Amino acid sequence: MIIDLSMPVNENTIVFPGDAKPVFEQAGTLETVGFVDHIIHINNHLGTHIDAPDHMLEKGMLLSDYPIERFVAEAVCIDANGKAVLGLELLEGVEIPVGGAVLFYTGAGDTFQEQAYASEYPQFDLELAKALVAKGAKIVGVDMMSFDHDEPYPVHKALLDNDVLLIENLVNLQAVAGKQFKLYALPVRLELHAAPARVIAEINEKEAA
Amino acid sequence: MIIDLSMPVNENTIVFPGDAKPVFEQAGTLETVGFVDHIIHINNHLGTHIDAPDHMLEKGMLLSDYPIERFVAEAVCIDANGKAVLGLELLEGVEIPVGGAVLFYTGAGDTFQEQAYASEYPQFDLELAKALVAKGAKIVGVDMMSFDHDEPYPVHKALLDNDVLLIENLVNLQAVAGKQFKLYALPVRLELHAAPARVIAEINEKEAA
Numbered sequence: 001m002i003i004d005l006s007m008p009v010n011e012n013t014i015v016f017p018g019d020a021k022p023v024f025e026q027a028g029t030l031e032t033v034g035f036v037d038h039i040i041h042i043n044n045h046l047g048t049h050i051d052a053p054d055h056m057l058e059k060g061m062l063l064s065d066y067p068i069e070r071f072v073a074e075a076v077c078i079d080a081n082g083k084a085v086l087g088l089e090l091l092e093g094v095e096i097p098v099g100g101a102v103l104f105y106t107g108a109g110d111t112f113q114e115q116a117y118a119s120e121y122p123q124f125d126l127e128l129a130k131a132l133v134a135k136g137a138k139i140v141g142v143d144m145m146s147f148d149h150d151e152p153y154p155v156h157k158a159l160l161d162n163d164v165l166l167i168e169n170l171v172n173l174q175a176v177a178g179k180q181f182k183l184y185a186l187p188v189r190l191e192l193h194a195a196p197a198r199v200i201a202e203i204n205e206k207e208a209a
Numbered sequence: 210m211i212i213d214l215s216m217p218v219n220e221n222t223i224v225f226p227g228d229a230k231p232v233f234e235q236a237g238t239l240e241t242v243g244f245v246d247h248i249i250h251i252n253n254h255l256g257t258h259i260d261a262p263d264h265m266l267e268k269g270m271l272l273s274d275y276p277i278e279r280f281v282a283e284a285v286c287i288d289a290n291g292k293a294v295l296g297l298e299l300l301e302g303v304e305i306p307v308g309g310a311v312l313f314y315t316g317a318g319d320t321f322q323e324q325a326y327a328s329e330y331p332q333f334d335l336e337l338a339k340a341l342v343a344k345g346a347k348i349v350g351v352d353m354m355s356f357d358h359d360e361p362y363p364v365h366k367a368l369l370d371n372d373v374l375l376i377e378n379l380v381n382l383q384a385v386a387g388k389q390f391k392l393y394a395l396p397v398r399l400e401l402h403a404a405p406a407r408v409i410a411e412i413n414e415k416e417a418a
Binding site: 002003004006007008009010018019020024027030033034035036037038039040041042043044045047048054055056058064068069071072151152153156184186187188189190191192193194196197198200202 | 211212213215216217218219227228229233236239242243244245246247248249250251252253254256257263264265267273277278280281360361362365393395396397398399400401402403405406407409411
């Protein structure tokens with residue numbers, strides 16, 4: 001079974017505070033050139049996207065520097081629905097796949113179409129970030145606008161400085177909460193520090209049963 | 210084994226004749242806001258991308274109208290390296306997975322960084338397109354700038370009108386030519402008729418041996 005964990009994106013998609021709103025500018029039309037196309041003007045952190053170290057660290061790796069294998073991983077999604085703080089205790093009893101991905105379902109992403117989504121989301125505890133690094137996670141993802149609320153973005157830096165890739169603005173995580181699965185988190189191959197991605201979970205029905 | 214079939218994209222990426230060139234406009238810097246981000250201004254057909262019917266057909270389906278399962282498919286890549294015309298004979302002896310994907314390695318994509326890539330590519334025969342429809346292919350992909358050279362884009366229309374999704378600007382197809390594999394062709398979830406995609410082949414080593 002395949003589950004789509006990616007946010008649909010249009011001109012009304014809620015953006016990170018201060019970011020430019022997306023614009024989908026129609027270029028060609030059936031009448032003029034025989035096809036429809038658009039120039040999209042979007043922040044590279046719009047919607048579901050992946051951050052690499054160069055987003056926040058001097059001379060960090062670009063997302064396009066990573067081999068394709070880094071975007072396919074054994075994964076687990078931890079149910080943190082309704083919690084105001086995501087803390088260390090969430091890892092109790094959870095087997096983290098070494099070199100794999102850990103997602104957190106917070107419920108914030110359930111209202112991704114409301115303006116409050118931009119700023120009202122749980123606090124991701126720095127100790128949780130450090131523990132994920134220690135346990136060997138290489139991708140961490142959330143259904144929130146960001147891992148941090150303010151500068152100096154300590155959670156981002158704790159993860160990025162340890163070669164962990166970050167996925168923000170996931171949706172539909174309730175469908176995989178508490179489950180193990182294979183994650184395909186495939187970013188567009190932009191030669192930049194971050195890129196929009198299509199992220200899916202592939203659940204082995206037999207294992208899930 | 211995972212093989213990346215996606216074109217790396219930067220401001221120098223060759224575009225379809227007449228399209229605007231991509232611009233990666235830096236917005237935030239480490240000094241000003243504590244992070245680097247960019248506004249990307251790109252045609253939604255830049256680099257490796259997928260076309261849905263609304264690209265050329267009145268009131269056709271948008272790419273975002275398709276369920277996620279449509280982007281994961283059993284696939285085969287046919288070796289058409291060096292051919293000036295991709296014709297019906299290429300399907301001789303090839304088992305097309307029903308509901309699956311058929312890619313064509315033409316070699317055009319081997320020089321995707323040269324300006325000639327924009328216009329010098331083989332002719333995709335309309336009879337080949339019709340045969341692919343008849344055999345039940347639901348995704349067809351090429352390492353070329355387009356399936357057509359000129360209006361009225363008959364190959365696009367023959368495929369799109371039969372609910373076949375098109376992938377253009379694939380690269381690295383020599384690595385999968387003649388092979389069967391699982392294709393993950395995941396487009397960014399833009400609510401439009403087409404979107405940039407990360408496309409990978411997952412080869413089962415046992416089957417491939």
